[in-house]
Amino acid sequence: MIKVLLADDQRLVRAGFRSILEDEDDLVVVGEVSDGEEAVAACRALQPDVVLMDIRMPGSDGLEAARQIAADSRLADVKVVMLTTFDVDDYVYGALRAGATGFLVKDTEPEELLQAVRVAARGDALISPSITRRLIAEFAGRVKAPAPSPRLAVLTGREREVMELVAAGLTNDEIAARLVLSPATAKTHVSRIMSKLDVRDRSQLVILAYESGMVSPGWLTD
Known part of the structure; x- marks a missing residue:
């Protein structure tokens, strides 16, 4: 059973999401909160999956709450999916960071919401990959081009290939097909890369x- 916490200051939004989620046998809403401070406290008390x-x-807004959740080792398994509208795209890159x-x-x-949760x-892929790629590209493009990082020196050639495909928003199955690997091998590569680079998840x-x-940014295509 996947446990979901809803954090939104609009009661109607929470009610709509709850209705959609709780129609599914494998999903349960364990709580609702209306601000970021409450969200962090509820995560510690309820240990939701998403x-x-x-x-x-x-x-306290969602960005600050996401930072606190990501920084809390007790909440390492909690996945945060940010809710946004196109008029606040400037927040998206910051949310992922x-x-x-x-x-x-x-x-x-509704079908996309259920799939996203x-x-x-399962930590398999970014939410809405095509939108994510476009927006990350847009805001990454505002940052001065960095010099290659020595941090990546720990990766093998194959792991660098896999990481590039993760950056393109591909799932494990898609990476496996592209590189002619089994899905299990692709998943192992991704897990090993995250461990080597000490990152929380694919995003x-x-x-x-x-x-x-x-x-x-120009390297990616939809």
Whole structure:
């Protein structure tokens, strides 16, 4: 059973998400909160698998809450999916840097919401990969091109290939097909890369791929 926490200051939004999620046999909403401070406290008390977190909330916002959750070793297994709208795209890159697994637009279709929660729970891929790639590329493009990072020297040639494909938003199955590997081998490579680079999840690999100079915004295509 996947445990979900809803963090949004709009009661109607929370009610809508709860209705969609609790129609599914494998999903349960364990709590609702209306600001970031409450979200962090609820995560510590309830240990959800996934938090659907609004970026903009009164008081402590979703970005600050995501940072605190990512920094708390007791919450290492909690995945944060940020809720946004296209008029707040400037927050998306910051959300991923803050430790969010990915993001969804608030008017997403129910099927996409359900898929996103399940994908986030298993840590398999970024949420809405095509949108994520476009927005990360846009905001990474505002940052001065970095010099290649020596941090990546620990990776083998194959691991660098895999990390580049993770940065393109590919799932383990898609990486396996591209590199002619088994899905299990692709998953092992991704896990080993995250361990070597000491990153929390795949979205952090994407950020690192940009900020270390491994890939540039123009390198990605939808």
